[in-house]
Amino acid sequence: MKWYAERPGRFGRQVVADLVAVGWTWFWVSLAVGVRDAVLTLRAPGDGLVSAGNSLRDTFSDAAGKARELPLVGGSLADALGHGSDAGGTLVSAGAAQVSAVETTALWLMVAFIAVPVAFLLVTWLPLRVRYARRAGAAARLRAAGRYDLLALYALNNLSLRALGGFSGDPVVGWREGDPVVVKALAGRQLAAVGLRG
Numbered sequence: 001m002k003w004y005a006e007r008p009g010r011f012g013r014q015v016v017a018d019l020v021a022v023g024w025t026w027f028w029v030s031l032a033v034g035v036r037d038a039v040l041t042l043r044a045p046g047d048g049l050v051s052a053g054n055s056l057r058d059t060f061s062d063a064a065g066k067a068r069e070l071p072l073v074g075g076s077l078a079d080a081l082g083h084g085s086d087a088g089g090t091l092v093s094a095g096a097a098q099v100s101a102v103e104t105t106a107l108w109l110m111v112a113f114i115a116v117p118v119a120f121l122l123v124t125w126l127p128l129r130v131r132y133a134r135r136a137g138a139a140a141r142l143r144a145a146g147r148y149d150l151l152a153l154y155a156l157n158n159l160s161l162r163a164l165g166g167f168s169g170d171p172v173v174g175w176r177e178g179d180p181v182v183v184k185a186l187a188g189r190q191l192a193a194v195g196l197r198g
Contacts (some may be wrong), residue, residue: 001133002140005195014132014195021125025118032113039106046102049095057088136194143191149178152186159193 005011064082142151152175156164164171167182174182188198 001130002136002196003129003133005136006197007192007195010195014129017125018129021121024121028117029114032110035113036106036110039102039109043099043102046095046098049098050092051095053088053091053093053095055088056091057085060084060088132194136196139191139194139196143187143196148183148187149175151190152183155186155190155193159189163189163193 004014060082064079064085139151139154142148142154156172156175164186167174167185169182171182171186175186184198191198
C-alpha cells in the first residue's frame with residue numbers, strides 16, 4: 001500500500017487531511033480528559049463523608065473501648081456507643097458509594113467524548129485513506145512491473161469521459177490495437193488520477 005501521493009498537490013492535501021485527523025483526535029481526547037477531571041471534582045462531598053464517617057467510627061470505637069472499663073454500666077454503655085460506631089460505618093459506605101458513582105460517571109463520560117468523535121473519524125476519513133493506499137499501491141506495482149497495458153485498461157474503466165478526452169482517435173481502439181502512444185497516455189492519466197508520476 002502507498003499512503004501518500006507523489007504529486008505535490010495531492011500530497012499536500014493528504015498531509016493536511018491527516019493533520020486535521022490527528023488534531024481532531026487530540027482535541028476530543030483533551031476535552032474528554034478535561035470533562036473527566038471536572039466531574040471528578042464532584043467526589044469531594046463523598047470524600048468528606050468517608051473522612052467524617054471514619055472519624056466518627058474511630059471516636060465511638062475508642063469511647064466504647066474505654067466505657068467497657070467502667071464497672072457496672074460499662075458493658076451497656078459500650079454497646080450503646082457501638083451503635084455510634086455503626087453509624088460512622090454507614091457514613092463511610094455512603095461516601096464510598098458516592099465516590100464510586102462519580103468516578104464511574106467520569107470514566108464513561110470520558111469514553112463517550114472520545115469514542116463518538118473518533119468513531120466518526122474512523123468511519124469517514126480512514127476508509128478513504130485505506131482505499132487510496134490500496135489503489136495507489138496497486139498502480140505503483142503495475143508501474144514498477146511495466147504493465148502499462150493494465151494501467152491503461154484501468155483508466156478506460158474508471159476515468160471519466162472528460163479525463164479520457166483529448167485523444168486524436170478513439171482511445172479504446174488504440175488500447176485494443178496495442179498502440180504504445182495511446183497505452184502510455186492512458187497509463188499516465190491513470191497514474192496521475194491516483195497522484196503518482198508517470
